[in-house]
Amino acid sequence: MSELGQELKTAREQKGLSLDDLQKTTKIQKRYLEAIEKGDYNQLPGEFYTRAFIKSYAESVDLDFKSLTEQYPSDMPKIERQHIETRVTPPDGSENEQAPKKLRRNAVRVNNWSSLINKAIIVVFILIGVMIVYILVTQLAGHQSNPPSDQNNANSVQYKTDSGSQSSSKSHPSDSSSTESSDASSEQTLKQEKQEGNVTTYTLSGTEKFDVVVTAVTDNQAWFQAKDNQTGQSIAEGTASKTGQKSYHFDASKVQSLSLKFGNAPGTELKINGKKVAIPSHSTVQTVIINFNK
Numbered sequence: 001m002s003e004l005g006q007e008l009k010t011a012r013e014q015k016g017l018s019l020d021d022l023q024k025t026t027k028i029q030k031r032y033l034e035a036i037e038k039g040d041y042n043q044l045p046g047e048f049y050t051r052a053f054i055k056s057y058a059e060s061v062d063l064d065f066k067s068l069t070e071q072y073p074s075d076m077p078k079i080e081r082q083h084i085e086t087r088v089t090p091p092d093g094s095e096n097e098q099a100p101k102k103l104r105r106n107a108v109r110v111n112n113w114s115s116l117i118n119k120a121i122i123v124v125f126i127l128i129g130v131m132i133v134y135i136l137v138t139q140l141a142g143h144q145s146n147p148p149s150d151q152n153n154a155n156s157v158q159y160k161t162d163s164g165s166q167s168s169s170k171s172h173p174s175d176s177s178s179t180e181s182s183d184a185s186s187e188q189t190l191k192q193e194k195q196e197g198n199v200t201t202y203t204l205s206g207t208e209k210f211d212v213v214v215t216a217v218t219d220n221q222a223w224f225q226a227k228d229n230q231t232g233q234s235i236a237e238g239t240a241s242k243t244g245q246k247s248y249h250f251d252a253s254k255v256q257s258l259s260l261k262f263g264n265a266p267g268t269e270l271k272i273n274g275k276k277v278a279i280p281s282h283s284t285v286q287t288v289i290i291n292f293n294k
Contacts, residue, residue, distance in 0.1 A: 002038070002039030002072075002075045003072055003075060004039065004054075004068060004072040004075035004076065005036055005037040005038055005039045005075070006037075007063070007068070007072075008036065008037060008054075008057055008058065008061065008063070009037045011058075011061035011062070011063050012061050014061075015061055015062070017060075017061070019033050019034060022057070022060060022061075025060045026053075026056045026057060026060050027221075027239065027241055027243065027244030027245065028053050028056060028057070031043065032044055032053055033053075033057065036050075036053060036054055036057055039075060041077050047077040048223075048263055048284075048285065049221070049223070049263065050077045051076070051077055052223045052239060052263060054068070054076070056239060187206060188204065188205065188206040188207035188209075188273060189203075189204070189205050189206050190202055190203070190204050190272055190275065190277065190290075191203050191205075193291075195280065198280075198283050198285060198286050198287055199286075199287045199288075199289065200279075200280055200286070200287070200288050200289070201288075201289045201290075201291070202277070202288065202289070202290045202291070203290075203291045203293060204272060204273075204290050204291070204292050204293065205292075205293040205294075207273060207294075208253065208294055209253060209273050210251065210252040210253040210255075210258070210272070210273070210290075210292050211249075211251060211252075211253075211272065211273050211274070212226065212236075212249070212250055212251070212252050212258070212260075212270075212271070212272060213247055213248070213249045213270070213271040214226075214238075214240060214247060214248045214260075214262075214268060214269070214270060215240060215246060215247035215248075215268070215269040215270075215271070216240035216241050216242055216246055216247070216264075216267060216268065216269075217267055217268065217269045218242075218264075218266070218267035219242060220241075220264055220267045221239050221240070221241040221264065221267075222239065222240045222241065222262065222263065222264040222267045222268040223238070223239045223240075223262070223263035223264065224236075224237065224238065224239075224240070224248070224260060224261065224262050224263065224268065225237045225260075225261045226250065226252070226258060226259070226260050226261075227258075227259050228255045228257070228258070228259075229255075229257035229258060229259040229289055230255070230256060230257050235250060235252060235255070235258070236248060236250045240268070252290075252292070253292070255292065256291065256292055257289060257290070257291050257292065258289070258290045258292065259287060259288075259289050260287065260288045260289075260290070261285070261286075261287045262279060262285065262286045262287070262288070263284070263285060264284060265279045265280065265281050265283065265284055265285065265286035266281040266284065270288065272290065
C-alpha cells in the first residue's frame with residue numbers, strides 16, 4: 001500500500017465510511033477505490049482518470065487534493081503520451097524477403113487505380129461541360145423566340161405603375177414597423193475563432209446570458225473542469241455519468257473568458273444557452289475556450 005493510499009484510507013475510516021458508502025458518494029466503482037488505497041494504479045482505466053478518481057476520493061473525505069499532490073508526488077500518476085512501435089515479422093522469426101516484391105505489386109495496383117480515377121474525373125468534367133453548353137443554348141433560343149411577349153409584359157407593367165406605387169406607398173408603415181421589430185430582436189451568436197491542437201476558441205455575443213450545461217452521452221464517465229481563463233479561478237468541476245449525476249449546470253455570466261477542459265470529449269455534450277456546441281473528438285482530452293462579449 002502506498003503512503004497516499006494509506007492516508008486516504010485513514011481519512012475514510014476516521015469519517016466512518018465504508019468503500020460501499022464512498023462508491024455511492026463518488027460514483028466510482030469499489031474495485032477502483034480499493035486499487036487507489038493499495039496504490040495499484042494498473043487496475044484503473046488510465047492515468048488521467050486515476051488523477052480524477054484520487055481527487056474525487058480526497059474531496060469526499062475532506063482532504064485537499066493539491067496538498068496531497070505536493071506531499072506525495074511520487075505516488076501521484078503523471079499523464080504521459082506513449083509511442084508504440086509495431087513491427088510484424090514472419091512466424092519463423094526471419095525477415096520477410098518477399099516484402100519488396102509485394103510492395104512493388106501494391107504500388108502497381110495503386111497506380112492503376114489512380115489512372116482509372118483520373119480518367120473517370122476527366123469524363124465527369126466533360127459531361128458537366130456538355131450539360132452547361134446545352135443549357136446555355138436552350139436559354140438563348142428561348143429568349144430569341146419570345147421578344148413580343150416580353151414587350152407586352154413591359155407595357156402592362158408600365159401601365160400599372162401608378163396603382164402599384166400607391167399600394168407600395170401604403171405598405172411603407174408596416175414595412176418600417178417590421179424592420180424596427182427585427183432590429184430590436186437580436187439573436188445570440190457563438191462563433192468559432194480558431195483551433196490549435198486540442199484547444200478550440202469560440203466568441204459568444206449578442207446575449208446577457210452565459211448558461212452552461214455539461215452532459216455525459218455515453219456509458220463512460222465524462223470528467224470536466226471549468227475555470228476563469230483570465231484569473232485561473234475554478235468555477236465548476238465534476239464527473240458526469242449515466243449511472244450517477246448525468247449533467248452539470250452552472251452560470252458563467254460573470255466571467256469574460258471561460259476555459260472548459262474535458263477528459264472524455266467523445267462522450268460529452270456541451271450546451272451554451274440551450275444550444276449545442278461541437279466539441280472536436282479527434283482526441284479524448286479537449287479544451288474549449290469561450291470569450292464572452294456582452
